[in-house]
Amino acid sequence: MAPDGLHRVGKTQEARDSVTPVQAKLAEKPIGLLEFARHAGRNMLEVIPIETTRQTYLRGPLNIHYICDPEIVTELLVGKGRDFPKAKFTKDIIGSAVGNGLILSEGQKWKAQRRRYSPLFAARNLPMLAQHFAETGMEMADSLAEGHGLVDAAQMGPAATLTNISRVMFAGNEEVSAEEIRVGLRKYFEYITLISLFDLMGLPSWLPRQKWFRSKQPVTSMRWLARQVIEERRNENRPEPLDFLDLMIAALEEDFEDIETTVDNLLTFVVAGHETSANAFAWGVYLLALHPDVQAEIRNEIRSVSPEAPITYDDIQKMPLLRAHIRETLRLYPSAAFFARDAGAELTIKGIRFEKGDALFFPVYSLHRNVCLWESPNLYRPERFLGTTVPRGQFIPFGDGPRVCIGAQYAETELMVLMASVLRCIVFSMTATPVPRPVLTFTMRPGGPIILNARPI
Template sequence: MSDLKAKPVPVRVPLVTEPMGIWKSLQTSRRNVLAIIPDIATRQPMVSGKTGKRWHMVTDPGANKRILLENLENYPKSLVTKNLLRPAIGESLFIAEGAHWRWQRRAAAPAFSHRNVLNLAPTMTQAAQRSADRIRTAGPRAINFLDEMVSLTFDVISDVTFSGDSGFDRNAVHGAIDSYIAEAGKLSLFDILGLPDWVPRPGRMFSAGGVQQMKKVADQAIDARSQRDTKEVPDLLDLLLAGEDPETKRKMNTQELRDNLLTFIVAGHETTALTLAWSLYLLAFDPDAQEKARAEVQSVLSGNAATGDDVAKLPFVRQVVDEALRLYPPAGMVSRTALAKDELCDRLVLPGDTVILPIYALHRHHQLWDDPDGFRPDRWNGFKPDRYTYLPFGDGPRICIGASFATQEAVIVLATLLAQFRFKSVPGRNPDPVMIITLRPDGGVWLEAEPID
């Protein structure tokens, strides 16, 4: 037997080992939704139970494929998800179903083509360098990199969405988004029970003013932009204004544009910021991996900041991002509501059942991954998992439309920061993985950033 000690693992969520009733489940989920996942879900293909309503947690790749692709129409997003997000983003791509979703997806897809995403790379590079300048100015002290990455990615999404619009109040929109996420993320018992939207949600009412202000600012920006010519390099708003469904020739009106823009702004900066914050935590946790990533960056970059053209030449940095998304997927759990009778993993699913895809457990499943809780970016070297085993962006027709945008941004930012700083953990300041709407490092990601001369 080897005398070598087991390699330490990065922070993780303690999963449930004993059954919980509805009240304990509610209390636990208000603190951390992932904490209601039974540990057995990381070892079996499907776990079922009843907590007010029948539910099934599915981690079998074949069943995931049926839910997300083969029988998609039978598994719309759950009422809980819609109740939480509809007040802010309306019937946008994220929430819409059926024909209303399909035409919007077709109209928006060209905006996220490889060429258009690559054209937006300079904005990402500039924001990454501004972040590096802020970090350097902060001096030799611990910095909360969660806050810094949120600021950086909001700079990116607002620049690529409303570039050149001096009337766009970034602080107002950012504040309204943060306020709404903080309140909307607190699961209400009313949502668990599936009560309709018109039933007031305690604690969520006061944030409505911020949401209305956010919508007003976006509407004004859209109306102003529609009155002027598209720039030489169009931004996201230009591309969406020009977009139309090739089948019906329908274009988005101001309300539809606004709801989708707010969806992209909220999702586009929050999820990428989390990916970057967790990636930096992991690199500080594993200095050897950090040095390997830095060596790759230094061999590729011609200056201090990475560009869109550098992304394809940074495979190990991309592997770090992929591994961070495996260990800490921003959408750590998604839920669907079955419309009709179905069968998953030889088990009956009835109409009205909640079908949960616990992505956090799927990505740490003992039958699907070697060393599932370990940080091993090398595992991605030449390895491509079953696509329904790894779902950081979902899959099927509803796969995240901005996946390539987010990945490009994460690699550019990570490479730029690695080229200029060495990151060290702060003793006693480990983040706590907590999911309300997204999987956030509760307490922040506190690191020391040592400049590399």
């Protein structure tokens, strides 16, 4: 323990602080509505004012509020504003892909679904899910060991989390092949990544969107595939749940949910859980390549717990440094870098007045790098999350309150198992290829390839 009570990891703090991980380019000057629409569809980070990293509250144009004050964040997400609906534009953007599932539904419909699905994500199911994640992790480690050379971290993440989804949600079907699912999911993700400018501008939903012309075929096919998978598994009548889909079907049988809502939720979990975890994995590997000293310490931690056998849920409970690394990764690169609510009623918090209908923006990227809240916010310091508690509302990669991410523990388990499986036998290092800035469309992802060296030990 260092004299100031903080853990220090690896080399001297100064040596590590000399490297600043890549940052987003936020808007340096106020942006008009047309410019907003032009940039937002390409990269939403470009329209978030840079002041949001220097002050904790900013009044935007029209009825927009940018909120980075932890107390206001908490009051809006957990306190008086907790029932405010998701922003209408979120629904316009992803509604056609995920329907009225858990992410987008409101009121009684949302409550019933949250009650139904919460037990699926409970801690008791995580060891079973971890087994599937470990299988993917071992395969990834083997293929990296064989490849012996340059890798694109931005591609490794999506490949691994897509395999995990196929394993825990679509596995074991005879009628629908794994290849069909893989191709279907890829096209489906291409479709939802195309955020429509009109959606962001809040124009009427009957105006044509660019993505309509790209055809809704991927969504229709994916819904059809999901329905097939559910029906087929339902007919199997498995005595015990072996994966996530079994758990969903048990909920369907016990609670008489209609099958279309189950399809909505299967796709909701696929959408919410694939790209988010994939990006975190990519950024996490990049940060460790940038900080070889921390990488070596984490590797020692993993190997002292489990040198060879598949990583289990119990194993990752004994890896505090790896957990701190995942949290620091999600602070610097929160996959959900921005989310929003529409004020459902008039409310005053800390002297700031929110009118009914106002747009409440939570620019998580800026909150997590705000100079008023964090020491050296742009530097990678996993020890921030070792033995210290961050004030509520200051670190919200998974949101907070009743609509907090239902998959938060699933995601942390997935990320830790994948990282542990790979890091204990592969060393990542930087190359001369520049690292792209983050880009935010549906989630915040690397704006291009992150080329690293991967060397087996």
